[in-house]
Amino acid sequence: MANGSKRSAVLERKKKVQTPFDVQKHRKDFPILTQKVYGKPLVYLDNAATTQKPQVVIDTINQYYSTENANIHRGIHYLSQQATDAYDDARVAIQRFLGAKESREIIFVRGATEGINLVAQSYGRTFLKAGDEIIITAMEHHSNIVPWQILCEQIGAKLRIAPINDTGELLLGEYEKLLSKKTKFVSISHISNTLGTINPVKQIIEMTHRIGAPVLVDGAQSVPHIPVDLQELDCDFFVFSGHKMFGPTGIGVLYGKAELLERMPPYQGGGDMISSVTFEKTTYNKLPFKFEAGTPHISGVIGLGAAIGYISKIGLEKIATYEQELLSYTTKVLSEVKGLRMIGTAKKKASIVSFVLDGIHAHDVGTILDQAGIAIRAGHHCAMPVMDRFGVPATARASFAFYNTKEEIDRLVQGIHNVLEVFK
Amino acid sequence: MVSSELRELYQELILEHSKKPRNFRALEHANHTAEGFNPLCGDKIKLYLEIQGNAIKDIGFQGSGCAISKASASMMTASVKGKTVREAEELFSEFHKMLSGEASAKLNQTKIGKLSVFSGVSEFPVRVKCATLAWHTLRAGMEANGKTVCTE
Numbered sequence: 001m002a003n004g005s006k007r008s009a010v011l012e013r014k015k016k017v018q019t020p021f022d023v024q025k026h027r028k029d030f031p032i033l034t035q036k037v038y039g040k041p042l043v044y045l046d047n048a049a050t051t052q053k054p055q056v057v058i059d060t061i062n063q064y065y066s067t068e069n070a071n072i073h074r075g076i077h078y079l080s081q082q083a084t085d086a087y088d089d090a091r092v093a094i095q096r097f098l099g100a101k102e103s104r105e106i107i108f109v110r111g112a113t114e115g116i117n118l119v120a121q122s123y124g125r126t127f128l129k130a131g132d133e134i135i136i137t138a139m140e141h142h143s144n145i146v147p148w149q150i151l152c153e154q155i156g157a158k159l160r161i162a163p164i165n166d167t168g169e170l171l172l173g174e175y176e177k178l179l180s181k182k183t184k185f186v187s188i189s190h191i192s193n194t195l196g197t198i199n200p201v202k203q204i205i206e207m208t209h210r211i212g213a214p215v216l217v218d219g220a221q222s223v224p225h226i227p228v229d230l231q232e233l234d235c236d237f238f239v240f241s242g243h244k245m246f247g248p249t250g251i252g253v254l255y256g257k258a259e260l261l262e263r264m265p266p267y268q269g270g271g272d273m274i275s276s277v278t279f280e281k282t283t284y285n286k287l288p289f290k291f292e293a294g295t296p297h298i299s300g301v302i303g304l305g306a307a308i309g310y311i312s313k314i315g316l317e318k319i320a321t322y323e324q325e326l327l328s329y330t331t332k333v334l335s336e337v338k339g340l341r342m343i344g345t346a347k348k349k350a351s352i353v354s355f356v357l358d359g360i361h362a363h364d365v366g367t368i369l370d371q372a373g374i375a376i377r378a379g380h381h382c383a384m385p386v387m388d389r390f391g392v393p394a395t396a397r398a399s400f401a402f403y404n405t406k407e408e409i410d411r412l413v414q415g416i417h418n419v420l421e422v423f424k
Numbered sequence: 425m426v427s428s429e430l431r432e433l434y435q436e437l438i439l440e441h442s443k444k445p446r447n448f449r450a451l452e453h454a455n456h457t458a459e460g461f462n463p464l465c466g467d468k469i470k471l472y473l474e475i476q477g478n479a480i481k482d483i484g485f486q487g488s489g490c491a492i493s494k495a496s497a498s499m500m501t502a503s504v505k506g507k508t509v510r511e512a513e514e515l516f517s518e519f520h521k522m523l524s525g526e527a528s529a530k531l532n533q534t535k536i537g538k539l540s541v542f543s544g545v546s547e548f549p550v551r552v553k554c555a556t557l558a559w560h561t562l563r564a565g566m567e568a569n570g571k572t573v574c575t576e
Contacts, residue, residue: 038427359443360491361488361489361490361491361494362465362490363465363467363489363490363492363551363554364434364490364491364492367430367433367548367550367551368426368430368434371427371429371430378465379464379465379466380465380466384466387466393466393467393468393488393489394465394466418426418430421426422426422430422431422434422439423434423439423491
C-alpha cells in the first residue's frame with residue numbers, strides 16, 4: 001500500500017471513531033422497540049437477561065425456514081447442501097469474530113450454561129480427581145457455580161471461592177493466594193451479570209497458567225458489549241449465549257483450545273458425533289462434531305451468524321464506547337436520587353446498573369416501573385451468593401444495549417421517582 | 425404520575441402494614457412452624473403458630489420480601505389469630521378466589537373483610553404469588569410442623 005493511502009486509511013478509521021453514535025438509526029433495526037406497553041413507549045432495560053433481535057436476524061431465520069430448511073451433514077440433496085453451507089459459514093463467522101485459531105474450536109451448544117456443563121462433565125470428570133480444587137469467584141451466576149458443585153460431588157473435588165470487595169471487584173491478591181498445586185481448574189465470568197464488574201481476565205489467565213491450570217471464561221455478558229479477542233486472552237475455554245447478543249434463544253457457543261477438546265470425551269452420544277458405529281465399537285467423529293450429537297439448532301446457528309454479522313458491522317469498539325456513555329450518565333443521574341444505593345461500583349464496569357431503594361423491595365420497584373412501560377429485572381439475578389455478599393434480598397437492575405438512549409434513562413429516573421412517591 | 429392501577433395495588437393499608445407489620449416476631453412457645461419461599465424473587469417467610477386444640481392461639485412471622493408479601497403476611501396473621509384451623513382454611517380459600525379475579529359478587533364480603541384491599545393484586549398476575557406466600561405457609565404450618573413450601 002502506498003504511504004498516502006495508508007495515511008488516508010488511518011484518517012478514515014479516526015473519523016469512524018469520532019462520528020457520533022447514531023442510536024436512532026440503529027433503533028430502527030429493532031421492530032420490537034417501537035412497541036407501546038400499557039399505552040407508553042417501551043423502555044427495554046433488561047438486556048443482561050436477553051437482548052432484542054434486529055430485523056436481519058428475524059429475516060434470516062424466516063428465510064431459512066421458507067427456502068433452505070433441511071437437515072445438515074447428511075442429505076445429498078440441494079436443500080441439505082444449502083443448509084449445511086449456511087450452518088458451516090456461521091461457524092467460521094464466529095471463529096473470526098472471536099479470533100479463534102480454527103473453526104473446529106467452535107462448538108455449538110444451547111447457551112453458556114450448557115457450555116459450562118459440557119466442560120465440567122467432559123473435562124472435569126476426565127482430568128480432575130478427589131482432592132483437586134476448582135476456583136470460581138464470589139460474583140458468579142448460578143450457571144457458573146452449580147455445574148462445578150455437581151462435579152465436586154461426583155469426584156470429591158473442592159470448590160474454592162475467590163472473594164470480592166465492597167465495590168464488587170475481585171481481590172486479585174486473595175485470588176493469587178488460592179492458587180496452588182491443587183488448583184486444577186478455574187472458571188470465571190468476564191463481566192458480572194449483577195454488578196457489571198469487568199474482571200481482569202487476562203491477568204487472571206496469566207496467573208493461573210503459571211501453575212498450569214486451565215481457565216474457562218464465561219463471556220455471556222461480555223461478547224455483546226466489548227471486543228473480545230481469544231488469542232489475546234489466551235483462555236482455554238470460553239462460552240456465551242446467542243440470545244444475549246441479539247441472536248435467537250437456544251443457541252450458544254463453547255470455544256475450546258483444539259488440543260484440549262481433542263483429549264476430551266464426548267458429552268452426549270448420538271447422530272453426527274460418530275464416524276462409525278457397530279454394537280462392538282463406536283469411533284467418534286472429529287472436532288467439532290464430536291460434541292454436537294443429534295440434529296443441531298440449525299436455524300439458531302444461522303440466526304446467530306446473522307446477529308454477529310450485524311453487530312460486527314456497527315463495531316464492538318463503537319458499541320462499547322457508546323455504552324460507557326450510557327453507563328456514566330446513568331451513574332450520574334441515579335446517584336442524585338435520594339435513598340438509592342448502587343450495588344456494584346467497580347472502576348471497570350459494563351453497562352449494568354444494580355440498585356436498591358431504602359426500605360423498598362426490588363419487586364415493588366419492578367412492578368411500578370413496568371406500569372410506566374419500563375422493563376427492568378428485579379430479583380436475585382440468578383446470583384444468590386452475590387445478594388448475600390451485599391446483604392440485600394434482591395436488587396433492581398437496569399442493563400443497557402447500544403439501542404438504548406439517554407431519554408430512556410431519564411424515563412427510568414422519572415419512574416424511580418414514581419416509586420418513591422408511592423412509598424413516601 | 426402514579427396510575428390508578430398502582431394506587432389500587434399499593435393501597436394505604438397495604439403500605440402501612442408493609443412498613444409496620446403486625447405479629448412480626450418469633451414465638452418462643454410455637455408448637456407449629458413452617459417456612460415459605462419464593463425462589464423467583466427471594467421472598468422468605470418463617471411462620472410460628474401456637475395451635476391449641478383446633479384454635480390458632482397465637483401467631484407470628486419473620487422474613488423479608490416485597491411490600492405485597494409483607495403486608496399480606498401481616499394482615500393474614502392479624503385475621504387468623506383466634507380463629508379455628510378450619511376457619512383459617514376457609515378464609516384462605518376466599519382470599520384465593522379474590523386474587524384469581526373471580527367475580528366479587530361470589531365473595532363472602534363479611535369473611536374477607538379488610539383483606540379486600542388485596543383485590544387489586546389480581547390485575548398483576550406476577551404478584552399473586554407474593555400475596556399468597558404467607559397463606560400457603562400458614563396452610564403448611566397447620567397441616568404439619570416444620571414444613572417448607574415453595575411457590576414454584
